Amino acid sequence: MGMELREIEAAGWDAWFGQVMVAFGGVTDGVEEQRFYRSVNEPERSIAAFDGGHIVGTAGAFSFRMAVPGGAVVPVAGVTCVGVEPTHRRRGVLTAMMRRQLDDVRRRGEALSVLLASEPQIYPRFGYGVGCSTLRAEVDTARVGLRMPAGAERIRLVRADVHASLAECERLYAARFRGRPGMFERAPGWEYRPVLDEPSERGGASALFCVQAFDGEELAGYARYAVAPRWSPSGPDGAVYVRDVEALSPAAYAALWRYLFDMDLTSTLHARHLPVDDALLRLVTDQRRCRLQLRDGLFVRVVDVPKALAARTYQLPVRVVLEVSDPFCPWNEGRWLLSGDAQGATCKRTEEAAELALGAEELGAVYLGDTSLLSLAGAGRVAELRPGALAEASAAFGSAVAPFFSHGF
Structure with a gap:
Protein backbone atom coordinates (compact mmCIF):
# COMPACT_ATOMS: atom_id res chain seq x y z
CA MET A 1 0.00 0.00 0.00
CA TYR A 128 -15.90 -7.38 18.83
CA GLY A 129 -19.36 -8.41 20.04
CA VAL A 130 -22.19 -6.30 21.45
CA GLY A 131 -21.52 -6.84 25.15
CA CYS A 132 -23.87 -4.17 26.49
CA SER A 133 -27.15 -2.79 25.15
CA THR A 134 -28.64 0.57 26.04
CA LEU A 135 -32.21 1.84 26.26
CA ARG A 136 -33.73 5.09 25.05
CA ALA A 137 -37.05 6.46 26.27
CA GLU A 138 -39.27 9.30 25.09
CA VAL A 139 -41.87 9.69 27.82
CA ASP A 140 -45.20 11.48 27.50
CA THR A 141 -45.04 13.02 30.96
CA ALA A 142 -48.50 14.55 30.57
CA ARG A 143 -49.94 11.01 30.64
CA VAL A 144 -47.37 8.86 32.40
CA GLY A 145 -47.12 8.91 36.17
CA LEU A 146 -44.71 7.38 38.67
CA ARG A 147 -45.27 4.86 41.45
CA MET A 148 -43.34 6.36 44.33
CA PRO A 149 -41.66 4.01 46.83
CA ALA A 150 -41.73 4.45 50.57
CA GLY A 151 -39.36 7.11 51.83
CA ALA A 152 -39.48 9.32 48.73
CA GLU A 153 -41.30 12.04 50.66
CA ARG A 154 -38.31 12.59 52.95
CA ILE A 155 -35.89 13.26 50.08
CA ARG A 156 -34.89 16.91 49.79
CA LEU A 157 -33.96 18.24 46.34
CA VAL A 158 -31.55 21.12 45.74
CA ARG A 159 -30.52 22.55 42.40
CA ALA A 160 -26.72 22.88 42.24
CA ASP A 161 -24.13 24.38 39.93
CA VAL A 162 -22.97 21.67 37.52
CA HIS A 163 -19.26 22.29 38.05
CA ALA A 164 -19.31 23.30 41.72
CA SER A 165 -21.14 20.06 42.56
CA LEU A 166 -18.91 17.86 40.40
CA ALA A 167 -16.58 16.60 43.14
CA GLU A 168 -19.33 15.41 45.50
CA CYS A 169 -21.32 13.88 42.65
CA GLU A 170 -18.19 11.99 41.59
CA ARG A 171 -17.78 10.59 45.09
CA LEU A 172 -21.30 9.19 44.87
CA TYR A 173 -20.58 7.75 41.42
CA ALA A 174 -17.39 6.12 42.72
CA ALA A 175 -19.40 4.42 45.46
CA ARG A 176 -21.78 2.93 42.86
CA PHE A 177 -19.95 2.05 39.67
CA ARG A 178 -18.72 -1.42 40.72
CA GLY A 179 -22.34 -2.54 41.00
CA ARG A 180 -22.83 -2.69 37.23
CA PRO A 181 -20.57 -4.52 34.78
CA GLY A 182 -19.32 -2.22 32.04
CA MET A 183 -19.11 0.90 34.20
CA PHE A 184 -15.83 2.80 34.16
CA GLU A 185 -13.75 3.90 37.10
CA ARG A 186 -13.10 7.50 36.17
CA ALA A 187 -9.42 8.33 35.87
CA PRO A 188 -8.32 11.91 36.64
CA GLY A 189 -9.72 14.25 34.02
CA TRP A 190 -12.54 11.95 32.93
CA GLU A 191 -14.92 13.35 35.53
CA TYR A 192 -15.44 16.25 33.10
CA ARG A 193 -16.74 14.03 30.28
CA PRO A 194 -20.30 13.72 31.71
CA VAL A 195 -20.62 17.50 32.04
CA LEU A 196 -19.33 18.56 28.62
CA ASP A 197 -21.89 21.08 27.42
CA GLU A 198 -20.92 22.52 24.05
CA PRO A 199 -23.35 25.36 23.20
CA SER A 200 -23.27 24.44 19.51
CA GLU A 201 -24.58 20.95 20.30
CA ARG A 202 -27.52 21.85 22.55
CA GLY A 203 -30.02 21.84 19.68
CA GLY A 204 -32.11 24.62 21.15
CA ALA A 205 -31.98 23.26 24.70
CA SER A 206 -30.69 25.09 27.75
CA ALA A 207 -27.30 24.76 29.36
CA LEU A 208 -26.86 21.68 31.55
CA PHE A 209 -28.57 21.74 34.96
CA CYS A 210 -27.85 19.63 38.05
CA VAL A 211 -30.22 18.72 40.87
CA GLN A 212 -29.05 16.89 43.98
CA ALA A 213 -31.07 14.65 46.29
CA PHE A 214 -30.38 14.66 50.03
CA ASP A 215 -31.57 12.16 52.62
CA GLY A 216 -31.09 14.14 55.79
CA GLU A 217 -27.72 15.83 55.35
CA GLU A 218 -26.23 13.09 53.16
CA LEU A 219 -26.06 13.32 49.37
CA ALA A 220 -28.21 10.44 48.10
CA GLY A 221 -28.28 11.14 44.37
CA TYR A 222 -28.08 13.59 41.52
CA ALA A 223 -29.45 14.18 38.03
CA ARG A 224 -28.13 16.25 35.15
CA TYR A 225 -30.48 17.52 32.47
CA ALA A 226 -31.34 20.27 30.01
CA VAL A 227 -34.67 21.85 29.07
CA ALA A 228 -35.85 22.79 25.59
CA PRO A 229 -38.71 25.33 25.82
CA ARG A 230 -41.30 24.89 23.07
CA TRP A 231 -44.75 26.28 22.47
CA SER A 232 -47.62 24.90 20.42
CA PRO A 233 -50.92 26.64 19.56
CA SER A 234 -52.42 24.95 22.65
CA GLY A 235 -49.71 26.09 25.06
CA PRO A 236 -46.31 25.03 26.46
CA ASP A 237 -44.88 21.83 24.98
CA GLY A 238 -41.26 21.75 26.16
CA ALA A 239 -38.93 18.79 26.56
CA VAL A 240 -36.54 17.62 29.27
CA TYR A 241 -33.32 15.94 28.11
CA VAL A 242 -31.83 13.73 30.81
CA ARG A 243 -28.05 13.30 30.78
CA ASP A 244 -27.62 10.98 33.79
CA VAL A 245 -29.28 10.00 37.07
CA GLU A 246 -27.43 8.30 39.94
CA ALA A 247 -28.79 7.49 43.40
CA LEU A 248 -27.95 5.41 46.45
CA SER A 249 -31.52 4.39 47.29
CA PRO A 250 -34.84 3.69 45.52
CA ALA A 251 -36.38 6.64 47.35
CA ALA A 252 -33.77 9.11 46.07
CA TYR A 253 -33.90 7.65 42.56
CA ALA A 254 -37.68 7.98 42.34
CA ALA A 255 -37.62 11.50 43.80
CA LEU A 256 -35.16 12.64 41.13
CA TRP A 257 -37.30 11.19 38.31
CA ARG A 258 -40.44 12.81 39.75
CA TYR A 259 -38.62 16.15 39.69
CA LEU A 260 -37.71 15.60 36.03
CA PHE A 261 -41.25 14.47 35.12
CA ASP A 262 -42.85 17.49 36.83
CA MET A 263 -40.77 20.20 35.16
CA ASP A 264 -42.91 23.26 34.40
CA LEU A 265 -43.84 24.00 30.78
CA THR A 266 -42.76 20.55 29.54
CA SER A 267 -44.69 17.50 28.32
CA THR A 268 -41.96 15.16 27.07
CA LEU A 269 -38.90 13.64 28.70
CA HIS A 270 -36.02 12.18 26.67
CA ALA A 271 -33.70 9.71 28.40
CA ARG A 272 -31.19 8.65 25.78
CA HIS A 273 -28.95 6.38 27.80
CA LEU A 274 -30.38 3.91 30.34
CA PRO A 275 -29.58 0.34 31.44
CA VAL A 276 -32.01 -2.13 29.89
CA ASP A 277 -33.21 -3.11 33.37
CA ASP A 278 -33.40 0.44 34.72
CA ALA A 279 -35.70 0.90 37.71
CA LEU A 280 -37.49 3.68 35.80
CA LEU A 281 -39.31 0.94 33.87
CA ARG A 282 -40.82 -0.26 37.15
CA LEU A 283 -41.70 3.24 38.34
CA VAL A 284 -43.71 4.41 35.31
CA THR A 285 -47.45 3.76 35.17
CA ASP A 286 -47.53 3.19 31.39
CA GLN A 287 -44.54 1.77 29.51
CA ARG A 288 -46.37 2.05 26.17
CA ARG A 289 -46.20 5.82 26.31
CA CYS A 290 -42.46 5.72 27.04
CA ARG A 291 -41.56 4.82 23.43
CA LEU A 292 -38.71 2.53 24.43
CA GLN A 293 -35.94 1.81 21.94
CA LEU A 294 -33.16 -0.75 22.35
CA ARG A 295 -29.76 0.00 20.81
CA ASP A 296 -26.36 -1.61 20.72
CA GLY A 297 -24.02 -0.04 23.24
CA LEU A 298 -20.59 -1.16 24.33
CA PHE A 299 -18.76 -3.58 22.03
CA VAL A 300 -16.45 -5.97 23.88
CA ARG A 301 -13.38 -7.77 22.51
CA VAL A 302 -11.72 -10.51 24.57
CA VAL A 303 -8.01 -10.07 23.88
CA ASP A 304 -6.70 -12.60 26.40
CA VAL A 305 -9.16 -15.48 26.93
CA PRO A 306 -7.78 -17.03 30.15
CA LYS A 307 -7.08 -13.68 31.82
CA ALA A 308 -10.48 -12.22 30.91
CA LEU A 309 -12.53 -15.26 31.92
CA ALA A 310 -10.67 -15.58 35.22
CA ALA A 311 -11.19 -11.88 36.04
CA ARG A 312 -14.97 -12.17 36.49
CA THR A 313 -17.18 -14.36 38.64
CA TYR A 314 -20.10 -16.60 37.60
CA GLN A 315 -23.67 -16.69 38.90
CA LEU A 316 -23.68 -20.48 39.26
CA PRO A 317 -20.86 -23.01 39.56
CA VAL A 318 -19.57 -23.88 36.10
CA ARG A 319 -17.00 -26.23 34.63
CA VAL A 320 -16.95 -26.17 30.86
CA VAL A 321 -14.45 -26.63 28.03
CA LEU A 322 -14.76 -23.88 25.44
CA GLU A 323 -13.48 -24.30 21.88
CA VAL A 324 -12.67 -20.74 20.81
CA SER A 325 -12.22 -19.69 17.18
CA ASP A 326 -10.33 -16.41 16.80
CA PRO A 327 -8.38 -16.04 13.53
CA PHE A 328 -7.65 -12.33 14.12
CA CYS A 329 -6.06 -13.02 17.53
CA PRO A 330 -4.79 -16.60 16.99
CA TRP A 331 -3.24 -16.82 20.47
CA ASN A 332 -6.82 -17.20 21.76
CA GLU A 333 -7.67 -20.17 19.57
CA GLY A 334 -8.07 -23.65 21.01
CA ARG A 335 -9.69 -25.33 23.99
CA TRP A 336 -9.98 -23.61 27.36
CA LEU A 337 -11.18 -25.15 30.61
CA LEU A 338 -13.22 -22.60 32.58
CA SER A 339 -14.00 -23.44 36.18
CA GLY A 340 -15.67 -20.88 38.41
CA ASP A 341 -18.46 -19.74 40.69
CA ALA A 342 -19.55 -16.61 42.58
CA GLN A 343 -16.24 -16.52 44.48
CA GLY A 344 -13.82 -16.62 41.55
CA ALA A 345 -12.64 -18.55 38.51
CA THR A 346 -9.71 -20.12 36.69
CA CYS A 347 -9.21 -20.63 32.98
CA LYS A 348 -6.42 -22.63 31.34
CA ARG A 349 -5.61 -24.55 28.19
CA THR A 350 -6.73 -28.14 28.13
CA GLU A 351 -6.65 -31.29 26.02
CA GLU A 352 -10.11 -32.30 27.25
CA ALA A 353 -12.91 -32.65 24.71
CA ALA A 354 -14.67 -29.41 23.82
CA GLU A 355 -18.19 -28.92 25.22
CA LEU A 356 -19.14 -25.58 23.63
CA ALA A 357 -17.77 -24.00 20.43
CA LEU A 358 -17.94 -20.27 19.79
CA GLY A 359 -16.06 -17.39 18.17
CA ALA A 360 -14.41 -14.29 19.58
CA GLU A 361 -17.41 -12.10 18.73
CA GLU A 362 -19.73 -14.38 20.67
CA LEU A 363 -17.39 -14.51 23.64
CA GLY A 364 -17.34 -10.71 23.74
CA ALA A 365 -21.13 -10.59 23.54
CA VAL A 366 -21.64 -12.82 26.60
CA TYR A 367 -18.71 -11.56 28.69
CA LEU A 368 -20.55 -8.85 30.67
CA GLY A 369 -23.77 -10.85 30.98
CA ASP A 370 -25.86 -8.85 28.48
CA THR A 371 -26.41 -11.65 25.95
CA SER A 372 -27.00 -15.29 26.78
CA LEU A 373 -25.21 -18.23 25.25
CA LEU A 374 -28.63 -19.80 24.75
CA SER A 375 -29.82 -16.92 22.58
CA LEU A 376 -26.66 -17.04 20.48
CA ALA A 377 -27.05 -20.80 20.10
CA GLY A 378 -30.61 -20.19 18.89
CA ALA A 379 -29.12 -18.07 16.12
CA GLY A 380 -26.61 -20.81 15.24
CA ARG A 381 -23.66 -18.86 16.61
CA VAL A 382 -22.75 -21.19 19.50
CA ALA A 383 -22.56 -24.99 19.17
CA GLU A 384 -23.30 -27.37 22.03
CA LEU A 385 -20.92 -30.33 21.89
CA ARG A 386 -21.95 -31.95 25.20
CA PRO A 387 -25.65 -32.22 26.05
CA GLY A 388 -26.47 -29.91 28.95
CA ALA A 389 -23.32 -27.78 28.66
CA LEU A 390 -25.14 -24.92 26.95
CA ALA A 391 -27.79 -24.38 29.63
CA GLU A 392 -25.23 -24.73 32.45
CA ALA A 393 -22.78 -22.24 30.97
CA SER A 394 -25.48 -19.81 29.85
CA ALA A 395 -26.88 -19.52 33.38
CA ALA A 396 -23.39 -19.12 34.84
CA PHE A 397 -22.36 -16.34 32.43
CA GLY A 398 -25.39 -14.21 33.34
CA SER A 399 -25.33 -11.07 35.46
CA ALA A 400 -27.69 -10.13 38.28
CA VAL A 401 -27.92 -6.62 36.80
CA ALA A 402 -27.64 -5.62 33.17
CA PRO A 403 -24.29 -4.18 32.11
CA PHE A 404 -24.08 -0.50 31.31
CA PHE A 405 -21.43 2.04 30.36
CA SER A 406 -21.06 5.43 31.92
CA HIS A 407 -20.42 7.78 29.01
CA GLY A 408 -19.04 8.10 25.54
CA PHE A 409 -15.37 8.21 24.69
Missing part, protein backbone atom coordinates in the same frame (compact mmCIF):
# COMPACT_ATOMS: atom_id res chain seq x y z
CA GLY A 2 2.95 2.34 0.51
CA MET A 3 1.42 3.08 3.91
CA GLU A 4 3.16 3.57 7.24
CA LEU A 5 1.66 3.36 10.72
CA ARG A 6 3.09 5.65 13.37
CA GLU A 7 2.21 6.82 16.85
CA ILE A 8 1.48 10.53 16.96
CA GLU A 9 3.52 12.90 19.04
CA ALA A 10 1.62 15.27 21.32
CA ALA A 11 2.48 18.13 18.98
CA GLY A 12 0.79 16.26 16.13
CA TRP A 13 -2.59 15.98 17.85
CA ASP A 14 -4.23 18.83 15.91
CA ALA A 15 -3.52 17.24 12.53
CA TRP A 16 -4.49 13.79 13.79
CA PHE A 17 -7.77 14.94 15.35
CA GLY A 18 -8.52 17.05 12.29
CA GLN A 19 -8.34 13.89 10.20
CA VAL A 20 -10.68 12.16 12.66
CA MET A 21 -13.22 14.92 11.99
CA VAL A 22 -12.83 14.46 8.23
CA ALA A 23 -13.58 10.75 8.56
CA PHE A 24 -16.71 11.56 10.59
CA GLY A 25 -18.14 13.97 8.03
CA GLY A 26 -16.05 17.10 8.43
CA VAL A 27 -18.08 18.83 11.16
CA THR A 28 -15.57 19.92 13.77
CA ASP A 29 -16.19 19.39 17.48
CA GLY A 30 -16.65 22.52 19.56
CA VAL A 31 -13.84 24.20 21.43
CA GLU A 32 -14.81 22.69 24.80
CA GLU A 33 -14.86 19.12 23.47
CA GLN A 34 -11.60 19.54 21.58
CA ARG A 35 -9.93 20.91 24.71
CA PHE A 36 -11.19 17.96 26.74
CA TYR A 37 -10.11 15.27 24.29
CA ARG A 38 -6.73 16.85 23.86
CA SER A 39 -6.28 16.81 27.66
CA VAL A 40 -7.04 13.07 27.98
CA ASN A 41 -5.38 11.94 24.75
CA GLU A 42 -2.68 9.28 25.08
CA PRO A 43 -0.26 9.97 22.19
CA GLU A 44 1.46 6.60 22.58
CA ARG A 45 -1.93 4.92 21.95
CA SER A 46 -2.93 7.15 19.03
CA ILE A 47 -2.12 5.67 15.64
CA ALA A 48 -1.86 7.53 12.35
CA ALA A 49 -1.71 5.81 8.98
CA PHE A 50 0.40 7.85 6.58
CA ASP A 51 0.40 7.67 2.80
CA GLY A 52 3.41 9.77 1.91
CA GLY A 53 3.18 12.79 4.17
CA HIS A 54 -0.59 12.68 4.56
CA ILE A 55 -2.64 11.11 7.35
CA VAL A 56 -5.19 8.77 5.77
CA GLY A 57 -6.28 6.77 8.82
CA THR A 58 -6.60 7.20 12.58
CA ALA A 59 -7.22 4.96 15.58
CA GLY A 60 -6.77 5.70 19.26
CA ALA A 61 -7.31 4.13 22.65
CA PHE A 62 -7.76 5.27 26.22
CA SER A 63 -6.51 3.37 29.27
CA PHE A 64 -9.67 2.67 31.28
CA ARG A 65 -10.57 0.47 34.25
CA MET A 66 -13.94 -1.26 33.98
CA ALA A 67 -16.17 -3.20 36.37
CA VAL A 68 -16.86 -6.81 35.38
CA PRO A 69 -19.38 -9.31 36.80
CA GLY A 70 -18.53 -9.90 40.44
CA GLY A 71 -17.35 -6.34 41.06
CA ALA A 72 -13.68 -6.63 40.08
CA VAL A 73 -12.24 -3.64 38.21
CA VAL A 74 -9.90 -4.56 35.35
CA PRO A 75 -7.77 -2.58 32.86
CA VAL A 76 -9.34 -2.25 29.41
CA ALA A 77 -8.51 -0.42 26.21
CA GLY A 78 -11.21 2.05 25.17
CA VAL A 79 -10.91 2.23 21.37
CA THR A 80 -11.80 5.57 19.83
CA CYS A 81 -11.32 7.93 16.87
CA VAL A 82 -11.24 5.15 14.26
CA GLY A 83 -11.57 6.48 10.72
CA VAL A 84 -10.18 6.14 7.20
CA GLU A 85 -9.90 8.79 4.51
CA PRO A 86 -12.60 8.12 1.87
CA THR A 87 -9.90 7.95 -0.83
CA HIS A 88 -8.24 5.02 0.97
CA ARG A 89 -11.17 2.73 1.69
CA ARG A 90 -10.86 -1.00 0.89
CA ARG A 91 -7.08 -0.86 0.88
CA GLY A 92 -6.44 -2.57 4.20
CA VAL A 93 -5.88 0.59 6.24
CA LEU A 94 -8.46 -0.26 8.92
CA THR A 95 -7.30 -3.88 9.18
CA ALA A 96 -3.69 -2.76 9.61
CA MET A 97 -4.65 -0.31 12.38
CA MET A 98 -6.79 -2.91 14.19
CA ARG A 99 -3.94 -5.43 13.96
CA ARG A 100 -1.46 -2.92 15.40
CA GLN A 101 -3.89 -1.86 18.12
CA LEU A 102 -4.86 -5.33 19.38
CA ASP A 103 -1.21 -6.39 19.44
CA ASP A 104 -0.51 -3.34 21.60
CA VAL A 105 -3.45 -4.11 23.90
CA ARG A 106 -2.07 -7.61 24.43
CA ARG A 107 1.45 -6.29 25.03
CA ARG A 108 0.10 -3.95 27.72
CA GLY A 109 -1.53 -6.85 29.54
CA GLU A 110 -5.11 -5.64 29.01
CA ALA A 111 -7.42 -8.63 28.64
CA LEU A 112 -10.27 -6.65 27.11
CA SER A 113 -10.82 -3.98 24.50
CA VAL A 114 -14.09 -2.02 24.22
CA LEU A 115 -15.56 0.53 21.83
CA LEU A 116 -18.71 2.40 20.81
CA ALA A 117 -19.38 1.79 17.14
CA SER A 118 -20.55 4.48 14.75
CA GLU A 119 -21.20 1.67 12.24
CA PRO A 120 -21.86 -1.57 14.13
CA GLN A 121 -21.39 -3.88 11.14
CA ILE A 122 -17.67 -3.06 10.95
CA TYR A 123 -16.25 -4.43 14.19
CA PRO A 124 -17.46 -8.06 14.46
CA ARG A 125 -14.91 -9.03 11.83
CA PHE A 126 -12.22 -7.98 14.32
CA GLY A 127 -13.76 -10.05 17.12
